[in-house]
Amino acid sequence: MEFHPQPEPGEARPWAFPAPERATLDNGLTVLRCHRPGQQVVAVEVLLDSPLDAEPAGLDGVATIMARAFSEGTDKHSAEDFAAELERCGATFDAHADHPGVRLSLEVPVSRLPKALGLLADALRAPAFDDSEVERLVRNRLDEIPHETANPARRAAKELSRRLFPADSRMSRPRQGTEETVEGIDASAVRAFYEKHVRPATATVVVVGDLAATDLDAILADTLGAWTGDTAPARPAPPISADDTGRVVIVDRPGAVQTQLLIGRIGADRHDRVWPAQVLGTYCLGGTLTSRLDRVLREEKGYTYGVRAFGQVLRSTAPSAEGSTGGAAMLAISGSVDTGSTGPALGDLWQVLRTLAADGLTDAERDVAVQNLVGVAPLKYETAAAVASTLAEQVEQGLPDDYQGRLYQRLADTGTVESTAAVVSAFPVDRLVTVLVGDAEQIAEPVRALGIGEVSVVTG
Template sequence: MSTPPRPAVVPPQPWDFPAARTTCLPNGLTVRLQHLPGQHVISIGLLLDVPLTSEPAGRDGLAQVWAASFTEGTQAHPGTSFADAVEDCGAVMEAGIGYSHVQALVDVPASGLAAALTLLAEAVITPTLTDADIERHGRLEAAHLTQQLATGSGLANAALRRAVVDPSFRASRGRAGWPDDLVGVAGPDVRAWRAATHGPRGAVLVISGEFGEDALALADAAFGSWTNPEQASVHHETPAGRPRAAYLIDRPGSVQADIRWGWFTIDRTDPRWAGLQLATNALGGAYLSRLNKVLREERGFSYGVSLTSAPLRSGGISYAYGSFRTEVVGEALALMPALIDVRQAPITEAELTRARDYLIGTTPLRYATAGGVTSGVLGLLAAGLDTDHIGTQLAAYRATSADQASAAASALLDVDAGSLVVVGDASALEQPLRDAGWDPQVRTADRPW
């Protein structure tokens, strides 16, 4: 039997983010229809312009408990009858929060679009949010967060945000608050917050998939009567960073340590964003990036070491992270600066090409489904951007040189700056951190700040 010929590999075809049909309803709600032929599971997303700065001072966690209680019942479908109605139309519904927004997501077969939109509108506009449901979800969310913070990685992630972002800003604290905050959330608090902040002004409804010509009419029927004259104006903060510091959070007896080395950097509107993305991929975003190649592959210190950027609406956090055996932490920290410092070893053309090919090549894959399109649109709108940013960013990747990527990394990932968080056995780690050039403040895991 003859071997069939190998298929020819052709360059990828030009790609653009799918166009939207956008309409603003009389009540101020924007509706975006992303028609995607062949996508018969419709993805619906509702973005509310409600940043976490809308939570009253000292009441972190209200938004998280609202999101957890989102499908617990409405005036038309109280209690479990709401979940039954969602299931009857074949839908899956959930809510979530970010620092600059809250959102609700629904996936539903095309045949159930009308029913799903009606139920989504009920959950947003006429929820019951009973005291019992709120208090129960407050306790559940507190238990879940406590479980996260009981791990080295969960505690390191929370501590990094505190270490990098000025504590006067909401972005310095976890989205869900702290377990004690969540336990104290009560029904009247959540209902008052929702009534003051949720309304059609600034909200966007996104419907992605293959739907009929009546999709706009269905959206209008579900949401067109939504009003809230008391809807408050929103405040989107512009956070700032903190001075360099090091924190060693003690977990006695731990055989490994979780390391976070972070900088307060930039958001996606900064002209250096493409350069930073290319640089972080080369330095710590790819499997054979500098950090992973040396610290995992050559030294065997860790299962994996990465460098990434997490943009906020304004500013962002870039950080290296990994888990290391306790006995090698000092050596790993001593090696990391040289692996990140592009002043001494600039990004090479080969590294830039690999990073560029990856970032450009994977972009269409993120938007290959209706759910990916809806999530992508919501994420961009929450950041104050629109979908034209995707094409702009792809063009910036193509235009950025190795020198420009190095310049962005040199300015933003300064190895003489940034803050360090290490979670592990302090008795074994304090001196190695000092030997590596850090002067750590030792904290206990139950009171890390």
């Protein structure tokens, strides 16, 4: 029997995160373009300087309704016609609002880019904001809220934000609004928010794909370049403050067979020099199936299907002259355990954190984290959409265009000692707010016995 020779691996090719080219249109719109040979589906991201903290008092959620209404008709197309035109282009369109602002996302074959960008420009230039369409979007949003409240993970996230941030901070309240605030939103409120905060001079568009045979300058001039608006100074970002006094909040769900846990505080964002070490240390703690938390809580004890530790930037801005960034990241541990194991699981979790502080990470753990985070980067950024999304995040967070490329080098250069110090600082055992969504009657006393903070119970 003859066998084919085993294939030999080819020579590794150098890879770096692509750097964009910058330009500014006559209307003040900032453009970032990135040519990616072979990417025939072009990804477009538009960032609008309309953050959640700009929403009028009592109208939390108006940014979300505005974002959703961009696809519900323009001065040229009804809502149905707009959707049909997108479909004819083979394009997908989405929009959402978050703390940094509103983001619109478009993906389209490069051959249909002029038409799709024309539709996107119409949506930004002259959205219809029809009364009936806005009313429908408000009703849809109101229908979503009870489902979110019933979801243990969403309920835990809502409670953690409410407990961490001051009541007058927008970050303490649900991103997409509450029933009380959404009910007060109408088309006039959406138009007023649009007119006050949406203009090309404070917006950025990111275009990524195979642009070799495309006159992008001409296309942009004919589409987004026709969008007009006045200029306005950049909005100062309010400072972020949080109370991370160690405590436990139980959201009571009588009869629940599982407890959803979310443990968090705020910490350094991407502008802080500790960020790469914090990323590595957090990954070693709970970023994968081989992390410390999973090794103990899943593999050894069988409490859970998985527990994850992560850092999520809430809002980030470039440092001021005084060195303050006005930004922060949510540092959190999340997962679920069966009700009877809630107390023991939390006890073991705290023991993992204490052991980490006492003994530190190992070189092997650090090496696996670098391999998984840096080694898979070329696969992570195979699509134009992935590159465009990361470039958009850099713009939102006031980071330089080469930040992501330099981050991978910094991750590779970060040692075990630095990673240990960063993760221990990120998750101090006495400065964590713990939210548990579960049966308070069964879990309250075992949790109190742990002594990890004052325990309070709220209705679910």
